[in-house]
Amino acid sequence: IRSRLTEFGLSTGPDFASGHLDELVSIQLLESREAEQHKRDSTRTASHEDSAPTNDVSPTEELLVQNIPAATGGVLSVTPEHSLDKAQSEMQANDYSQLAVMTGPRALVGTISWESIAKAQILQKGDTVLACMDPRPALVYAERPLLDIVPQVYSKGYVFVRDHTNVVVGIVTSADLAYQFALLTKPFLLVGEIERIVRQAVDRVFSVDDLFSVVPPDYDKEILGAQSLTLGQLQRLVEGAFARLGWRADRKIVIRELDAIREIRNDVTHFSPDPVSDEDVVRLERVLAWFRDLESSPADLADTTSSKPTMT
Structure with a gap:
């Protein structure tokens, strides 16, 4: 598929081999120089591939963050002005350990979790989301290699995920x-x-x-x-x-x-x-x-x- 697309100067966005079978992709034009280079590379390797013995393997596709369903499954959020009761109720109703704190689809300003709430209550900071949130949320791109985010998930217990347009589209937890x-x-x-x-x-x-x-x-x-x-x-x-x-x-x-x-x-x-x-x-x-x-x-x-x- 990739060779045929390149033959006609086309590609997909995001890469068709990286997502799920039901994910929508758009057909895009390759730059002429990139297409020509790929054609030359394909010509140089064609004879080698034809003569190579057949094996049992297919080309490796890197496992990306977006390959986890939860990474693009949506995110439940509250605003900094919301009450602590609202945040806690949402977490209990949905059995969540944390919520995104957002002021817009691309504006992730913090995370509120049971841990951050406990710390805020010990210090008597107040009863709003703003007073109880962690202002340093973990955020990664959906196209990032999955193995690269393991240390962050281990440390934070989660990472929020944004797509190529910077919209926050999901969350990956240690359980995921x-x-x-x-x-x-x-x-x-x-x-x-x-x-x-x-x-x-x-x-x-x-x-x-x-x-x-x-x-x-x-x-x-x-x-x-x-x-x-x-x-x-x-x-x-x-x-x-x-x-x-x-x-x-x-x-x-x-x-x-x-x-x-x-x-x-x-x-x-x-x-x-x-x-x-x-x-x-x-x-x-x-x-x-x-x-x-x-x-x-x-x-x-x-x-x-x-x-x-x-x-x-």
Whole structure:
């Protein structure tokens, strides 16, 4: 998509690869010099890309603050002139730990939180938002890399988020951050365990010489075992000699599931901005349980472990 846009001198704002699937983007003109430079760069690398061996990965897209739904989900605010009762009531009604203090959509002047209220009451500062707010709110741009804001969220417990027009559009809390990382971590661990089982099964019955059958002829890296192959290469190896595994299962269904896992793996290991769906997580869990059962009691285990005949 990016190459085709650049070919016609176009781009999107914000970058189409950074947001959610349902986010609106605008088509913009690239500067002619930038478009020409990209065309030259693409031409120089085309032959290299065509000759490179196919792997299992897709281009990495950086995870940004705006990839967290809460970052652009709106923000509840009060003004400095509002009463403390109003701020506390809003926080209790919505189960919030803090509110933005604003005088306009782009004018964030502070934060009022249970902590700032407690400090103000100890010092008997007054009963208005202005008297109880923290005048130094944490504020970041939506396009900023997510990992860059972790220290701020850890320190403050939150950051407010503004878009490219400086409008405050959301808030990311430590709970939002923990939930996002949990969403990323579970599929990552499930895929890793599925890969481990497949590699274990391959190492059990295939020789190192067998593994060379699924790598390019000019492959110049050392192959020590199944860990040296990509998941796609393992899939082709298993597909070509499935009976060797001794798994009591239909070959086509196993290969179908391996292919699905490979596609999910691309999103998981390269942190696609759009999270792995609940359906895909359930699929990972089911395949993991199934593969564990298959590998725990393969047919003719004694025969397959006694020797590793070379593929013909």
